[in-house]
Each structure stands twice: as structure tokens, then as C-alpha cells.
Amino acid sequence: MYSCATSTDSNPFFSEFKTEFGAPPFDKIKIEHYEPAFKKGIEEQNQNIQAIIDNKQEPDFENTIVALDNSDPILSRVSAIFFNMTDAETTDELTQLSIKIAPVLSEHNDNIYLNQALFKKVNAVYQKKETAKLTTEQSRLLDETYKSFVRSGANLDNQKQARLREINKELSTLGITFSNNILNENNSFKLVVDKKEDLAGLPDWFCESAAQEAKADGKEGKWLFTLHNASRLPFLQYAENRALREKMYKAYINRGNNNDKNDNKKIITQIVSLRLEKAQLLGFDCYSNFVLDNTMAKNSETVMAFLNNLWQYSLPKAKEEAAELQKLMDKEGKNEKLEAWDWWYYTEKLRKEKYNLDEEETKPYFKLENVRQGAFDVAHKLYGITLTPLKNIPVYHPDVEVFEVKDADGSHLGVFYVDYFPRPGKSGGAWMSNYREQHGNIRPLVCNVGSFTKPVGDTPSLLTLDEVETLFHEFGHGLHGLLTKCNYAGISGTNVVRDFVELPSQIMEHWATEPEVLKMYAKHYKTGESMPDSLINKLLKQKTFNQGFMTTELLAAAILDMNLHNLKDVKGLDVVAYETEAMNKLGLITEIAPRYRTTYFNHIIGGYAAGYYSYLWANVLDSDAFEAFKEHGIFDQKTASLFRSNVLEKGNSEDPMTLYKNFRGAEPKLDAMLKNRGMK
Missing domain, CATH: 1.10.1370.40 (Neurolysin; domain 3)
Known part of the structure; x- marks a missing residue:
């Protein structure tokens, strides 16, 4: 009997984890468990929602709102672990499964929030909110639940709901592809150094780390540097070889913009276009106002006023810093102009000069x-x-x-x-x-x-x-x-x-x-x-040292995010040209790029769209x-x-x-x- 048991029969997601503290049994979870768990989780939640709809009692907070909040035990378990794994320890199999499962989950989500019989129950509870004697917390959950249905299109006609479903499904897979392209770009770039003189300026510990990376990659006797922060930033800070700094920097800021299989220009254009269409279907003029309607800021006008106000403080500070770095370069007598790939290197030199502080001293x-x-x-x-x-x-x-x-x-x-x-x-x-x-x-x-x-x-x-x-x-x-x-x-x-x-x-x-x-x-x-x-x-x-740069690159990215999602027409949008135009309009100096450029702006794919501010x-x-x-x-x-x-x-x-x-x-x-x- 036991030898005939399938992986589905012993799927750890099907019941509460029988472990200390209910911790995920990672030693028992296998790739083949995820898809059946998603399917069973969807089935379970559908049954629980149908039970809410079929309940003959008058809809109230407990039998409708709380029941809905608790309707997805299996789906919550598998989703929490699966999506953490696709970010923290992904494999080709997990990536393929995430692309397969995303439209299924999108459709399931739409089936819930566009379910008119369910919304009728939620709305009935919402309409009686003032007389229901709810606690502050209960009232908040009711508001949030009702708002989720309305913001998901529950009040739209059938034709608009059908289009909204298509948009959501398409967005669900585009986002995964965008993020995977960035991961591929990060992993594919390898700056291999085979001459010791090209390591000039780099700390010993960093060279040793790069040697280990090279050995692990089958390049023993060489040094390997990557685009991961822990490799890229020290390289830009300390490498005396300016040409190699430029190579590293340009590889980083051109991720997703190389006209190859990992190119993100078309994908982000589609995403921005679909988001705009979704916002307009739901009665908003642009996607940023749709997003911000559910935040402290409330609307795009408030956010843009906030960001533009800060810009007046940060850009002059950044220009002062650039001038100071240029003076430091001039002292070297090489007749070189400060470029973006020089910023970290000369900032580190200036830190030492101004404060007698080297990061190697604090590490x-x-x-x-x-x-x-x-x-x-x-x-x-x-x-x-x-x-x-x-x-x-x-x-x-x-x-x-x-x-x-x-x-x-x-x-x-x-x-x-x-x-x-x-x-x-x-x-x-x-x-x-x-x-x-x-x-x-x-x-x-x-x-x-x-x-x-x-x-x-x-x-x-x-x-x-x-x-x-x-x-x-x-x-x-x-x-x-x-x-x-x-x-x-x-x-x-x-x-x-x-x-x-x-x-x-x-x-x-x-x-x-x-x-x-x-x-x-x-x-x-x-x-x-x-x-x-x-x-x-x-x-x-030195706490305020280099803050002009730090604030300006952050602000530039936040304004870029808002600009993309403030658009009311995206026909013929060239995202790279649009980004350049937007940054020129701001007066962003060429020595600084936005912290995230459009083609690798993962934050605005992963939940911070019109939210990086x-x-x-x-x-x-x-x-x-x-x-x-x-x-x-x-x-x-x-x-x-x-x-x-x-x-x-x-x-x-x-x-x-x-x-x-x-x-x-x-x-x-x-x-x-x-x-x-x-x-x-």
C-alpha cells in the first residue's frame, strides 16, 4: 500500500505542517509538491467561497468577511513558500513553474473578486457598517475587503471585466519574465582579470574572494568579479583601472537593455501599457492615481509635489559633490573629466582625505x-x-x-x-x-x-x-x-x-x-x-557625506517611476528615450544615473509601481x-x-x-x- 503512494498523497502542503512551531518542512518539500498544492489550494478556497455564498443566514462580518479572510489555508501555505523560493533559491524548474502557475493564480484571484454573488454578500455587510457595532480593527478589515473588490473591478460590466481578466493574466507572466531577465543578466556578466596589475587598489580580502569565485567557475589562477552588490560596489570603490571600472559600471546600468534574449524594453513597455489600460477601465486617468488612491499620499499630484520639493534640495548638493570630486581628479593631473564610473572611486578617496576614514578601517x-x-x-x-x-x-x-x-x-x-x-x-x-x-x-x-x-x-x-x-x-x-x-x-x-x-x-x-x-x-x-x-x-x-548623490539617485528613480505611471497615453513609447528625456528635463547631471533604470527597475515590477517614492x-x-x-x-x-x-x-x-x-x-x-x- 505504501509503495503505491504518490507524492500527492504525502504532499506536505495539504495539511498544517506537523513540525515544531509549524515551520515549513523544507527537508520534505519537493518540486513536484508545488503544482498539486496550488491546484488543491484553489479548489479548497473555491469550496469555502461557495459555502459563504450558499449560507442562508444574513451576511455579517463573521460569516462573510472573516470567512473570506480565512478561506485559503493551503493556498497561503504553498504561495508563501513557493514565492520566497523563486526569489531566494530559484532553479530552472521553479522558474518554469512560476510562469505556468502565474496566469492560473491571476484567473483564480479574478474569479474571487469578480464573483458577483460573493460581492453582493460583502456589499451587504459593508452597507450595514455603521450599525454593526464593529471594533476599529473589524471596521478596517471590512473597508479593505470592500475596497479590494471595487479596485479589482467588481462594479464593471461583463465586457470590461473580461478585458480586465486578460490584462491581469498577461501582467502576471510579464513580471516574472522581466525579473528573470535581470537575474540572468546578473549571472551572465563576468569580469575576469588575469593580470595582477589590474587588481591595483583592491583590498586583499576582496582579491582573495574574487580568486575563490574564479576557481569555483573553473578559472583558477584568475580573479572573477560580478554584478552582485558585494562584488560590484567594492570594485567601483577601489579599482584603480579606470577602463575596468567603466566596463563594470556600464554592464550594470545596461542590464535588460542589450537587445538580446534578456532584453526588457519591450516587456516594460507592455507592462506600462497594460497597467494604464487597467487603470482607465477602473475609472482612473493614469495608473499612478489608481495605485495612490490606496496610500497615505492619495494621489499623484501630492507625490510629485513632494518629490520635486526634495529635488530642489538634493540636486544642488549633488552638483557641489561632483565639483569637489572633479577637483580631486584634477589634482592627479590626468586631465580627465569625472564620469559616472568614477563617482565611487573618488568618493572613497575624498572620504579618506576629508575625514581620514577608509571603509577598510571600519569593516x-x-x-x-x-x-x-x-x-x-x-x-x-x-x-x-x-x-x-x-x-x-x-x-x-x-x-x-x-x-x-x-x-x-x-x-x-x-x-x-x-x-x-x-x-x-x-x-x-x-x-x-x-x-x-x-x-x-x-x-x-x-x-x-x-x-x-x-x-x-x-x-x-x-x-x-x-x-x-x-x-x-x-x-x-x-x-x-x-x-x-x-x-x-x-x-x-x-x-x-x-x-x-x-x-x-x-x-x-x-x-x-x-x-x-x-x-x-x-x-x-x-x-x-x-x-x-x-x-x-x-x-x-561623515554621516551626511555623499548624501547629495544618494538622495539624487534615489529621487531620480522615484520620479522616473512616477513619470512612467503618470502617462495617459503610451502609444509609440520608447522607454529608454523617454527615460533620457525625463532625466534631462529634471537636469540630472550625467555623473549620476537613477538608482534603477527602467529596464532593470525590479521594484516597480514587484509591488512598488508608482510606489518607489x-x-x-x-x-x-x-x-x-x-x-x-x-x-x-x-x-x-x-x-x-x-x-x-x-x-x-x-x-x-x-x-x-x-x-x-x-x-x-x-x-x-x-x-x-x-x-x-x-x-x-
């Missing part, structure tokens, strides 16, 4: 494990929580580590996974996600994924300051997911509007470089000695919020408790500005952000 104090413990210790001092390693939890890759998170009273809060090093199957960048959402008594399973500097030989992973802040940033998202206390999955944790979600992450970055915190975790990896005050002072003095919008919030901690002490328990109870625990259970004002006592001001960026 020995930023051993990854110490930095991570520093983030954990900050959370402990603020909220009383502890994170303890778990050794018996299955993982999908040896790099992954797991921790149990407990509250101050010892109660279980959740499980936290970390996966920090770059691999060919992993998307670039860093992110937080869930394997299970919190709701009621169900505690979350949260992960942080990054692409930080790898260990080399006997040398552990030593982070750059940017990587340190990224680790704290993603842990901030993790805390948002771990500390949430909501009754309903649909509004728990990070399920908040896009321009509020970056507040918990970005505020954590502030602690990373506070002297008191640096003393806690910044210890030399060889001697164990704390970072000396002299070095801490150098770090603090959110990082800067939330920077106003986090800078203003951290002022509260500075006013009362960075570990002040009352302030921490207010932030936890009004932001981290609340998810999307109330209006975000209400939550912010409940914490801070007033709406945020721009001053702290401008001051932190050296623009005021």
Missing part, C-alpha cells in the same frame, strides 16, 4: 554575526524580546539560520529566518517576507534575505556600513512582522499601505550608528576590542519618529512602548496617519529628514 568591526547580534540587542533593549538560535528547524540552504523570538514575559512571538549571502539562484538586494502571517493566536514565521559580503577563507563576513544599515533595515521589517498583534491575517504585520511599510524598517537604521549602539556590537573580529571613539567620531562626522516618504516619518527617541533617550521604555503598541503591533488595523499621530502626538515634519541628509 573589521562589522563582522556579520556581531552586527546581527547588535540588531537583536537593540530590539531587546527597546521591547524586551529575545532571539535564540534553533538548530533543529529544516532550512532550504545551508546558509539559512533560524531563531525563536520570545517576548519579555517568555511567551513565543514567532520564528525568524535569516539568509544573508549571494548565490546564482538568489535575486539581488535584500527583503523581508513571511512563511506564515500572524492572526489571532497563530504566530508568524518571518524571514530576512540579503546578499552581503561572503566570508573568505579564515576571514568572516565583514560588512560595509551600507550593508550594516541594510541588515538593521530588514530586521526592522522583521520586527513589524514578528510583533504584530492582529486578529485577521489580511491586515496583520506588514500588510499596510506601501508608503507606511518602510517606517518600521527605516527607523531601525538610526540605531545602527548611534555611539551607544556601536559600542554594543562593533567589535574587531580579531581582537574583540570595541570600535574606538576616534573611529566612531569619524563615522558620525515610499522610501523617501517614509524617511520623513522615520526621521521625525526617531527624534522622539532622541528627545527622551534612544532606549526610553515609554517611547519604545508607544512605538510598539501604535505601529509595530497594529498592522493595518487603523489609518496609518492616525497610528503615527497616536505615537508621535502630531503629523511628521520634513526638518529632521533634511537635517539627516545634510540639506538643512
Whole structure:
């Protein structure tokens, strides 16, 4: 009997995971389990939705809204794990399956939100909202559920709904192809150096790492550099060979724009066109106003005014920095003009000249494990929580580590996974996600994924300051997911509007470089000695250094994103020419490119369309919020408790500005952000 059992019969997704904490059994999950689980999950949710429709009782919050929120147990399990795997540890098989499954899921989603019998029930509950005696959280879930149906086309006629279905299906696969093309571009570029003199300026640890990469790629005796941040950025910072810097830089900014099999120009044009058509079907003049109708900003006009206001501060600052770098180049007497591929190199030289600070001086104090413990210790001092390693939890890759998170009273809060090093199957960048959402008594399973500097030989992973802040940033998202206390999955944790979600992450970055915190975790990896005050002072003095560049490249990308989605007509759109025209109109200097150019702007494929401004919008919030901690002490328990109870625990259970004002006592001001960026 057992020998005849199929993989479907023992599919781990078909029931709650029978593991400690309900953790995903990665040691048992196989590629053949995903598709049957998606199919069964869709079938299960369809049955649950039909039960809501067939219920003879009068529609109410419990039998309609809560029932819908809880209607997809299997689908939630398999989706959370599958889509994390396609980002963190993808394979050709997973990629093919994601392309196959995307239109199926798109159709299933449309079948729910365009189901008139179901919408009739939801609408009936919504119309009685004022007399239903709901809690604030229940009222919020009802609003969000009703809005989801309307924004998904429930009020459209049959012909428009049919077209909307086609658009959604097409968008679902185009996005996957776009992202896979970028991953392929990242993996295909290899800068192989075979002459030692071409390594001039590069730190020994970096050369050793490149030698290991070359050996693993069958090129022993050479050095291999890639487009992953942990390889590209140090190369641009330190390589004296200007021609090789140019080669590296141009390969990076031309990803998806090489007229080859990974070209994204046609794909992004189709995406922008389909999004515009979708927005217009739903009654909006452009896609940005459709997206922003469901955010703190509310509309494109507000966002553009915000971004253009910041641009007036950032561009002059960037021009000052460019002039300073040009002077440094002129001193060398080579008669060279500053180009974009020179910026990192001469910025590093200028940092050393102005502050007597070299990033190589700080890296020995930023051993990854110490930095991570520093983030954990900050959370402990603020909220009383502890994170303890778990050794018996299955993982999908040896790099992954797991921790149990407990509250101050010892109660279980959740499980936290970390996966920090770059691999060919992993998307670039860093992110937080869930394997299970919190709701009621169900505690979350949260992960942080990054692409930080790898260990080399006997040398552990030593982070750059940017990587340190990224680790704290993603842990901030993790805390948002771990500390949430909501009754309903649909509004728990990070399920908040896009321009509020970056507040918990970005505020954590502030602690990373506070002297008191640096003393806690910044210890030399060889001697164990704390970072000396002299070095801490150098770090603090240069905090606003290069902020013109950092803010301008970020703003340029945010404005580019908005421009693309503000379009009301995309006929004949040439995205590269449009980008050039838009940046020229802004007056962006040639030495700086947008942080993400159109053909590799993965954020606007993965949920930040007309939303990349959110990082800067939330920077106003986090800078203003951290002022509260500075006013009362960075570990002040009352302030921490207010932030936890009004932001981290609340998810999307109330209006975000209400939550912010409940914490801070007033709406945020721009001053702290401008001051932190050296623009005021």
C-alpha cells in the first residue's frame, strides 16, 4: 500500500505542517509538491467561497468577511513558500513553474473578486457598517475587503471585466519574465582579470574572494568579479583601472537593455501599457492615481509635489559633490573629466582625505554575526524580546539560520529566518517576507534575505556600513512582522499601505550608528576590542557625506517611476528615450544615473509601481519618529512602548496617519529628514 503512494498523497502542503512551531518542512518539500498544492489550494478556497455564498443566514462580518479572510489555508501555505523560493533559491524548474502557475493564480484571484454573488454578500455587510457595532480593527478589515473588490473591478460590466481578466493574466507572466531577465543578466556578466596589475587598489580580502569565485567557475589562477552588490560596489570603490571600472559600471546600468534574449524594453513597455489600460477601465486617468488612491499620499499630484520639493534640495548638493570630486581628479593631473564610473572611486578617496576614514578601517568591526547580534540587542533593549538560535528547524540552504523570538514575559512571538549571502539562484538586494502571517493566536514565521559580503577563507563576513544599515533595515521589517498583534491575517504585520511599510524598517537604521549602539556590537573580529571613539567620531562626522548623490539617485528613480505611471497615453513609447528625456528635463547631471533604470527597475515590477517614492516618504516619518527617541533617550521604555503598541503591533488595523499621530502626538515634519541628509 505504501509503495503505491504518490507524492500527492504525502504532499506536505495539504495539511498544517506537523513540525515544531509549524515551520515549513523544507527537508520534505519537493518540486513536484508545488503544482498539486496550488491546484488543491484553489479548489479548497473555491469550496469555502461557495459555502459563504450558499449560507442562508444574513451576511455579517463573521460569516462573510472573516470567512473570506480565512478561506485559503493551503493556498497561503504553498504561495508563501513557493514565492520566497523563486526569489531566494530559484532553479530552472521553479522558474518554469512560476510562469505556468502565474496566469492560473491571476484567473483564480479574478474569479474571487469578480464573483458577483460573493460581492453582493460583502456589499451587504459593508452597507450595514455603521450599525454593526464593529471594533476599529473589524471596521478596517471590512473597508479593505470592500475596497479590494471595487479596485479589482467588481462594479464593471461583463465586457470590461473580461478585458480586465486578460490584462491581469498577461501582467502576471510579464513580471516574472522581466525579473528573470535581470537575474540572468546578473549571472551572465563576468569580469575576469588575469593580470595582477589590474587588481591595483583592491583590498586583499576582496582579491582573495574574487580568486575563490574564479576557481569555483573553473578559472583558477584568475580573479572573477560580478554584478552582485558585494562584488560590484567594492570594485567601483577601489579599482584603480579606470577602463575596468567603466566596463563594470556600464554592464550594470545596461542590464535588460542589450537587445538580446534578456532584453526588457519591450516587456516594460507592455507592462506600462497594460497597467494604464487597467487603470482607465477602473475609472482612473493614469495608473499612478489608481495605485495612490490606496496610500497615505492619495494621489499623484501630492507625490510629485513632494518629490520635486526634495529635488530642489538634493540636486544642488549633488552638483557641489561632483565639483569637489572633479577637483580631486584634477589634482592627479590626468586631465580627465569625472564620469559616472568614477563617482565611487573618488568618493572613497575624498572620504579618506576629508575625514581620514577608509571603509577598510571600519569593516573589521562589522563582522556579520556581531552586527546581527547588535540588531537583536537593540530590539531587546527597546521591547524586551529575545532571539535564540534553533538548530533543529529544516532550512532550504545551508546558509539559512533560524531563531525563536520570545517576548519579555517568555511567551513565543514567532520564528525568524535569516539568509544573508549571494548565490546564482538568489535575486539581488535584500527583503523581508513571511512563511506564515500572524492572526489571532497563530504566530508568524518571518524571514530576512540579503546578499552581503561572503566570508573568505579564515576571514568572516565583514560588512560595509551600507550593508550594516541594510541588515538593521530588514530586521526592522522583521520586527513589524514578528510583533504584530492582529486578529485577521489580511491586515496583520506588514500588510499596510506601501508608503507606511518602510517606517518600521527605516527607523531601525538610526540605531545602527548611534555611539551607544556601536559600542554594543562593533567589535574587531580579531581582537574583540570595541570600535574606538576616534573611529566612531569619524563615522558620525561623515554621516551626511555623499548624501547629495544618494538622495539624487534615489529621487531620480522615484520620479522616473512616477513619470512612467503618470502617462495617459503610451502609444509609440520608447522607454529608454523617454527615460533620457525625463532625466534631462529634471537636469540630472550625467555623473549620476537613477538608482534603477527602467529596464532593470525590479521594484516597480514587484509591488512598488508608482510606489518607489515610499522610501523617501517614509524617511520623513522615520526621521521625525526617531527624534522622539532622541528627545527622551534612544532606549526610553515609554517611547519604545508607544512605538510598539501604535505601529509595530497594529498592522493595518487603523489609518496609518492616525497610528503615527497616536505615537508621535502630531503629523511628521520634513526638518529632521533634511537635517539627516545634510540639506538643512
